[in-house]
Amino acid sequence: xxxxxxxxxxxxxxxxxxxxxxxxxxxxxxxxxKFDREEMTISIERSFIVGACSLLREDxxxxxxxxxxxxxxxxxxxxxxxxxxxxxxxIPNKERVRLKVRLSSDNLxxxxxxxxxxxxxxxxxxVFDLFGIRFSGHPYLRRLLMPEDWQGHPLRKDYPVEGYR
Amino acid sequence: MxxxxxxxxxxxxxxxxMILNMGPxxxxxxxxxxxxxxxxxxxxxxxxxxxxFLHTGIEKTCEAKFYQQVVPLTxxxxxxxxxxxxxxxxxxxxxxxxxxxxxKAQWLRVLLNELTRxxxxxxxxxxxxxxxxxxxxxxxxxxxxxxxxxxxxAVSGQRMMTSYFRVGxxxxxxxxxxxxxxxxxxxxxxxxxxxxxxxxxxxxxxTMRTKGVATITAEDAKALGxxxxxxxGSGVDxxxxxxxxxxxxxxxxxxxxxxxxxxxxxxYMCRVQELxxxxxxVQQALDGMPEGPIKADAPKxxxxxxxxxxxxxxxxxxxxxxxxxxxxxxxGEVYQAVESPRGEMGYYIVSDGTAKPYRVxxxxxxxxxxxxxxxxxxxxxxxxxxxxxxxxxxxxxxxxR
Numbered sequence: 001x002x003x004x005x006x007x008x009x010x011x012x013x014x015x016x017x018x019x020x021x022x023x024x025x026x027x028x029x030x031x032x033x034k035f036d037r038e039e040m041t042i043s044i045e046r047s048f049i050v051g052a053c054s055l056l057r058e059d060x061x062x063x064x065x066x067x068x069x070x071x072x073x074x075x076x077x078x079x080x081x082x083x084x085x086x087x088x089x090x091i092p093n094k095e096r097v098r099l100k101v102r103l104s105s106d107n108l109x110x111x112x113x114x115x116x117x118x119x120x121x122x123x124x125x126x127v128f129d130l131f132g133i134r135f136s137g138h139p140y141l142r143r144l145l146m147p148e149d150w151q152g153h154p155l156r157k158d159y160p161v162e163g164y165r
Numbered sequence: 166m167x168x169x170x171x172x173x174x175x176x177x178x179x180x181x182x183m184i185l186n187m188g189p190x191x192x193x194x195x196x197x198x199x200x201x202x203x204x205x206x207x208x209x210x211x212x213x214x215x216x217x218f219l220h221t222g223i224e225k226t227c228e229a230k231f232y233q234q235v236v237p238l239t240x241x242x243x244x245x246x247x248x249x250x251x252x253x254x255x256x257x258x259x260x261x262x263x264x265x266x267x268x269k270a271q272w273l274r275v276l277l278n279e280l281t282r283x284x285x286x287x288x289x290x291x292x293x294x295x296x297x298x299x300x301x302x303x304x305x306x307x308x309x310x311x312x313x314x315x316x317x318x319a320v321s322g323q324r325m326m327t328s329y330f331r332v333g334x335x336x337x338x339x340x341x342x343x344x345x346x347x348x349x350x351x352x353x354x355x356x357x358x359x360x361x362x363x364x365x366x367x368x369x370x371x372t373m374r375t376k377g378v379a380t381i382t383a384e385d386a387k388a389l390g391x392x393x394x395x396x397x398g399s400g401v402d403x404x405x406x407x408x409x410x411x412x413x414x415x416x417x418x419x420x421x422x423x424x425x426x427x428x429x430x431x432x433y434m435c436r437v438q439e440l441x442x443x444x445x446x447v448q449q450a451l452d453g454m455p456e457g458p459i460k461a462d463a464p465k466x467x468x469x470x471x472x473x474x475x476x477x478x479x480x481x482x483x484x485x486x487x488x489x490x491x492x493x494x495x496x497g498e499v500y501q502a503v504e505s506p507r508g509e510m511g512y513y514i515v516s517d518g519t520a521k522p523y524r525v526x527x528x529x530x531x532x533x534x535x536x537x538x539x540x541x542x543x544x545x546x547x548x549x550x551x552x553x554x555x556x557x558x559x560x561x562x563x564x565x566r
């Protein structure tokens with residue numbers, strides 16, 4: 001099976017339940033969308049991410065009620081450097097959506113999802129630990145996997161695979 | 166304990182409580198989990214898991230490997246269900262490539278995955294029962310597990326770190342007597358499950374230690390990101406194999422066991438019934454196994470057969486190219502989730518168009534499930550902590566990666 005080209009036109013995608021709901025809520029929150037390999041990706045403006053997740057979670061028609069994952073991708077050296085990636089799953093509708101927030105390296109702060117959605121707790125701590133993203137409002141933002149006194153954030157692309165010697 | 170004080174505690178009576186350190190070498194923490202407990206007599210006031218002792222940076226290592234070289238790394242994440250991890254990874258890469266997998270390879274993958282689930286649940290049942298004090302079950306479970314490990318050894322040459330699946334299919338055809346051996350195993354296995362259930366399900370000591378212990382409601386379990394039997398034990402009827410099928414699971418008929426109570430016993434019942442369902446699916450896979458190739462027709466991705474390499478120049482060139490340069494994967498990103506024995510195991514892979522993954526992230530079911538631990542244990546007895554840890558079936562290799 002050949003790969004279909006990705007759709008990035010908002011007009012074509014606006015029937016997707018998650019995007020439809022987000023556009024109706026706040027057009028400024030949505031920076032772009034992509035439908036590729038049967039997966040929906042929506043880029044969200046940094047300040048709206050908690051609102052967007054809560055909105056999708058409470059959606060009466062298609063509630064994205066399960067937070068699968070939070071992770072991050074480092075696009076060093078291009079800017080905006082980091083992409084924080086949220087994977088939501090709708091258990092009743094069996095639908096997935098991926099939300100993204102782009103962060104430039106001069107401001108690594110993004111609002112924490114943990115106070116409203118406790119599942120985010122360990123995921124956000126892991127992203128903080130390995131990428132150094134600051135989740136403001138997280139109740140206990142400490143390193144999760146690396147030792148407390150570790151220097152640097154190992155999953156960043158400018159961190160050598162064998163570590164600093 | 167400066168590290169504990171950072172978390173505010175409501176209504177804490179400073180003088181009455183004490184800090185108890187459980188692990189990382191405690192036998193009932195299933196590896197190297199350290200749990201910091203604040204206890205008031207026998208009651209747990211606060212519990213904080215401390216993880217990371219097994220962190221090996223697998224995600225970082227993946228970025229320096231070719232796509233096909235990542236497969237053996239995925240075994241080491243969750244060492245009790247290596248084939249589930251293999252499957253999840255290869256499915257994700259196949260999705261990135263847009264590869265179609267022949268039906269026989271899909272069915273074999275399902276067959277081996279269900280054997281893996283039985284294997285993993287047997288280890289869980291044995292160790293969980295031993296934690297609570299029922300020694301015998303452990304020996305019985307390991308008797309059957311040994312047979313499954315022999316089957317894995319027959320197909321892949323390895324008992325635990327199988328690395329049997331490849332991007333585009335399966336490494337080797339299984340040996341000739343493999344299906345007969347699996348059939349013999351699947352025929353007797355239900356009676357073995359009866360044996361375990363005889364020892365535990367109606368045992369008054371077992372039920373006293375598990376019923377009503379470490380309860381969690383469906384809403385809380387969902388909000389905390391729990392999946393798999395931990396979620397189904399609270400009454401949420403969701404299984405990725407049935408609801409979002411992958412690798413040909415839509416061809417199989419099976420029940421998804423759920424229980425309403427949300428306690429240790431409910432999770433125990435879910436997993437024990439899953440043992441029977443998985444055994445059923447193994448039999449279905451044996452009966453309906455289609456004929457055909459076990460590798461996709463994609464010479465640039467799949468290694469050629471040994472025989473072809475000796476006679477065809479082209480096959481030899483492809484082999485050389487794949488081994489030395491890997492294969493380029495078109496730009497893009499995918500998230501592929503499978504139902505591992507512990508819950509939703511997910512691989513998020515970002516490709517930048519080269520032969521090495523730009524980023525590989527594993528969504529660990531155990532990590533999310535462990536967030537339910539404080540919720541289950543706080544305000545309850547110290548001895549129940551051991552039952553709760555056992556009931557969410559953690560594997561530290563998967564949590565720490």
